[in-house]
Amino acid sequence: xxxxxxxxxxxxxxxxxxxxxxxxxxxxxxxxxxxxxxxxxxxxxxxxxxxxxxxxxxxxxxxxxxxxxxxxxxxxxxxxxxxxxxxxxxxxxxxxxxxxxxxxxxxxxxxxxxxxxxxxxxxxxxxxxxxxxxxxxxxxxxxxxxxxxxxxxxxxxxxxxxxxxxxxxxxxxxxxxxxxxxxxxxxxxxxxxxxxxxxxxxxxxxxxxxxxxxxxxxxxxxxxxxxxxxxxxxxxxxxxxxxxxxxxxxxxxxxxxxxxxxxxxxxxxxxxxxxxxxxxxxxxxxxxxxxxxxxxxxxxxxxxxxxxxxxxxxxxxxxxxxxxxxxxxxxxxxxxxxxxxxxxxxxxxxxxxxxxxxxxxxxxxxxxxxxxxxxxxxxxxxxxxxxxxxxxxxxxxxxxxxxxxxxxxxxxxxxxxxxxxxxxxxxxxxxxxxxxxxxxxxxxxxxxxxxxxxxxxxxxxxxxxxxxxxxxxxxxxxxxxxxxxxxxxxxxxxxxxxxxxxxxxxxxxxxxxxxxxxxxxxxxxxxxxxxxxxxxxxxxxxxxxxxxxxxxxxxxxxxxxxxxxxxxx
Numbered sequence: 001x002x003x004x005x006x007x008x009x010x011x012x013x014x015x016x017x018x019x020x021x022x023x024x025x026x027x028x029x030x031x032x033x034x035x036x037x038x039x040x041x042x043x044x045x046x047x048x049x050x051x052x053x054x055x056x057x058x059x060x061x062x063x064x065x066x067x068x069x070x071x072x073x074x075x076x077x078x079x080x081x082x083x084x085x086x087x088x089x090x091x092x093x094x095x096x097x098x099x100x101x102x103x104x105x106x107x108x109x110x111x112x113x114x115x116x117x118x119x120x121x122x123x124x125x126x127x128x129x130x131x132x133x134x135x136x137x138x139x140x141x142x143x144x145x146x147x148x149x150x151x152x153x154x155x156x157x158x159x160x161x162x163x164x165x166x167x168x169x170x171x172x173x174x175x176x177x178x179x180x181x182x183x184x185x186x187x188x189x190x191x192x193x194x195x196x197x198x199x200x201x202x203x204x205x206x207x208x209x210x211x212x213x214x215x216x217x218x219x220x221x222x223x224x225x226x227x228x229x230x231x232x233x234x235x236x237x238x239x240x241x242x243x244x245x246x247x248x249x250x251x252x253x254x255x256x257x258x259x260x261x262x263x264x265x266x267x268x269x270x271x272x273x274x275x276x277x278x279x280x281x282x283x284x285x286x287x288x289x290x291x292x293x294x295x296x297x298x299x300x301x302x303x304x305x306x307x308x309x310x311x312x313x314x315x316x317x318x319x320x321x322x323x324x325x326x327x328x329x330x331x332x333x334x335x336x337x338x339x340x341x342x343x344x345x346x347x348x349x350x351x352x353x354x355x356x357x358x359x360x361x362x363x364x365x366x367x368x369x370x371x372x373x374x375x376x377x378x379x380x381x382x383x384x385x386x387x388x389x390x391x392x393x394x395x396x397x398x399x400x401x402x403x404x405x406x407x408x409x410x411x412x413x414x415x416x417x418x419x420x421x422x423x424x425x426x427x428x429x430x431x432x433x434x435x436x437x438x439x440x441x442x443x444x445x446x447x448x449x450x451x452x453x454x455x456x457x458x459x460x461x462x463x464x465x466x467x468x469x470x471x472x473x474x475x476x477x478x479x480x481x482x483x484x485x486x487x488x489x490x491x492x493x494x495x496x497x498x499x500x501x502x503x504x505x506x507x508x509x510x511x512x513x514x515x516x517x518x519x520x521x522x523x524x525x526x527x528x529x530x531x532x533x534x535x536x537x538x539x540x541x542x543x544x545x546x547x548x549x550x551x552x553x554x555x556x557x558x559x560x561x562x563x564x565x566x567x568x569x
Contacts, residue, residue, distance in 0.1 A: 005076070005108075005115075007047050013104060013115065014042040014059065022102045023061075026119075027188055028214035032549050033360065034066065045069055045216070046246045048143050050136055051129050053083060054120060056143070058216050058245060069216035071250045073120035074102075080116070083125045087179050096182075097122055121191045121212045124180050130243065130251065132170045132178075146244040150226065159255065163240055165206045166253070169197050176200065183209065184410075189432045190214055194256060207256035209237065213429070217436040219249040224324065224402065224428040227332055233323035235316060236425045257424045260416060263313070264409030267306045268459050271511055274302035275463055279504055282471045286503045295510045303511065309414070309421065310518035314525055316423045317407070317452070321445045324402040334401040335442070342398050343390050346534060350386050353541045354379055360548055374490040375559060381566040382537060388569070393530050400442040405431040407448040409455040433542040443535075446527055449520065450535035454543075454561065456515055460508045461485070461557045467504060482556045489560060536565055 013019055020038045023029050046058035055074045060067065077083045080097060088094075100119045105112055120126035129136050140147065149163065169176045177198040184192040191212040198205045213219050225239045236257075243251040278298060279286065288294050300307070326332040358379055404411070404425065413424040430439030469481040488501055520527060543558035 007044060009106075009108070010047075010055070011042070011044060013106065016104070018104055019102060027550075028190070029070065030188075030215070031066075031068065035061070035063070039063060040066070046144070050139070050143060051133070053077060054126060054129050055117075056145075056245065058248075070214055071212065071216045071245060071248075072214075073126060073212075074117040075120045075123055075126060077116050077118060078114075080118075083118075083123060085124050085178070087177075088124060119191070121193065121210075122182070124178055127180065127193075127195060127210060128173070128178065131166070131253075132173045134170065137170065144246045146247075147241060148244070149241045150222070150239055159238055159240070162206050162208065162255065165197055165199060166208070166240070189429055190427075208240070209252075209254040209256045211252040211254065213250055213252065215436070216245075216248055216250065218440075219252075220430050220439055221252065221428040222249060225254075227326055227402075228320075228323050230326065231323040233320065235320070235423055236428070257413060257426075258415050259413035259424060261414065262410045263309055263412045263414050263423065264455060264459070266309055266414070267303075267409065267456070267515070268463070270303040270306045271459060271508070272463050272466075274298065274511070275467055275504060275508070276470075277302070278507075279467070279471075279500060282500050286500060289503050289507060292510070295507055296514070298507070299511050299514055306515060307518065310515045312421055313412070313423060313452075314519055314521050316412075316425075317445075317448060318525060320425055321401065321403060321448070324404075331440075332402050334399060336397040336399050339393060339395050339398045342400075343393060343534075347386055347390050350534075350537060350541065351383060353538070353545070354383055357541065357544055357548075360545075372490075378559060378563050378566065382562055385566050385569055386534075386537065389530050389534060395528070398444055398528075398531070400444055403443045403445055403448045404428060404451075405434070405439065405443065405447060407451040409452065433545075444528070444531050446531035447535045449527055450532050450539055452519065453516055453532070454536060454539045456512045457561045457564070458543075458557060460512050461560055464501075464505065464508060465557070468501070472501070482553055485556055485560070489563065533565060533569060537562070540565065 017038050020035075020040065020042065023042075024032055024035065024038075040061050040063040043060045043062065044057055045060045046056070048056045050056050053076045055076065057072050057074065058069055059072050060069050075083060080094060080101075081089060084094075084097075088097075097118055100122050102115075102117045104115050106115050107113075137147075139145075165176075169178075177200065179196045179198070181194045181196075182192070183194050184190075191214065193210045195208045195210050196205050197208070211221075213221075222239055222242055225236060228236045229238060237255040239252055239254050241253040242249050243253075245251075289298075324332065325334050327334070358376070361375075406427065406429070407425075411425060411427050413426060415422045415424070465481045465485060468484050473481050473484055488498060488505075520532075522529075540558045540562045544555060544562070547555040547558060
């Protein structure tokens with residue numbers, strides 16, 4: 001069937017409601033509320049069949065006053081086993097590949113065929129073609145493809161060795177075994193994979209991170225990583241190369257930094273152990289935790305590693321911010337700007353987000369819990385608080401510079417050897433909620449601090465929800481943890497379970513405060529608490545928008561985060 005598939009046939013298929021719905025199911029496909037009615041058009045900004053089964057495409061999504069482009073490589077297969085290496089034929093992997101396949105019955109020349117199109121990045125077949133197939137590499141110029149190697153980033157012997165093996169694998173693929181594993185959890189702006197090349201002669205494995213930038217636009221990450229290398233910053237991955245598709249960075253080949261996970265894992269594991277170990281008997285007497293010293297003691301006992309990380313991470317973040325500056329390059333310089341017009345614009349943006357959220361909520365079912373008056377009152381209080389922050393901000397200038405923009409805990413990897421920690425910052429694409437143009441802007445460093453601190457709140461409330469689910473609602477026929485949490489904060493109705501929940505919440509609040517105090521270290525770093533609050537509000541509003549689209553049942557978590565910010569200020 002493949003010989004009969006051409007650009008026009010595929011474009012017709014891509015404009016079917018089935019394919020549009022499949023696109024909407026992709027995590028990286030944004031603006032879901034805008035496009036939910038499927039009244040948009042799909043066209044090709046770039047289209048080439050680069051091998052027997054690989055379609056390399058850039059799709060353009062258009063409707064009235066709307067245009068967005070996505071990098072979308074696809075693999076056609078008749079039987080999925082035919083495109084897989086033996087290492088990929090495990091049942092769980094085949095299920096995952098099938099879940100990422102668009103399937104449709106089509107008629108060509110009066111014959112019915114099954115069209116299977118797999119998101120290509122999930123399959124070694126694609127990476128073999130893009131990185132190690134000499135025949136395809138020779139066609140790169142005619143396909144408007146360009147592979148650029150960043151020789152300046154080959155900093156160490158290990159980096160040089162990694163790149164040498166990449167090049168050798170493209171020349172002599174039989175000398176290597178290849179394996180692929182997906183990384184990351186979000187996949188909201190990119191797809192991330194670990195590629196391992198096993199050199200048969202050396203019996204040595206070389207690992208790389210492959211990143212597919214799904215939004216087809218100018219990408220900040222390569223240039224930001226280059227700035228960090230130029231400033232000798234050792235705590236971010238080197239980028240070895242970029243493949244441009246028709247002039248735009250679409251695939252990144254990066255160093256796989258040694259790590260044992262992200263630092264959110266440390267916080268989550270320790271505070272989870274604390275709550276589920278200490279409070280496992282919900283009928284016990286926990287009045288001893290009314291003593292603040294007892295709470296501090298239990299936090300110290302269970303969360304020692306989190307306390308160490310919180311002590312250390314501030315210096316790493318400050319070092320990162322210093323290393324993102326090149327004073328002789330305007331794009332990467334630090335500057336002071338008048339605070340009033342900056343905050344005027346920021347207030348307008350936040351208020352616009354609030355109105356958008358309220359409008360979206362009003363369009364949902366009237367019985368949805370987030371349409372309740374008390375939820376709306378949190379949004380009203382937030383609007384008042386934004387005005388208050390503006391009025392009380394006394395500094396005449398604000399310092400702005402390049403920052404990470406999306407510095408939550410999953411963006412920081414850690415490695416621990418002999419009791420010493422090293423932290424590595426990843427994913428420098430910018431804030432996924434901003435437009436490509438906005439990601440090129442500079443921000444106060446407090447934007448990154450707010451992102452990091454928001455992770456603590458997310459951990460706190462999600463642990464709380466899991467406890468409620470396990471011990472409070474599990475024996476109720478229609479028990480819903482989120483509803484229990486809502487009742488606790490907004491209805492204040494007394495129940496026996498509230499006693500232990502109030503105690504647990506107080507412990508979690510003190511845990512969060514202890515970690516925040518160590519991370520911020522106000523005397524050492526002197527951050528603007530007002531700007532942190534500003535950017536925390538922005539972060540929470542983005543979280544509310546995200547949860548309404550993807551996980552409406554979990555919107556209570558950012559709502560409570562917003563409620564806490566208004567009550568603290």
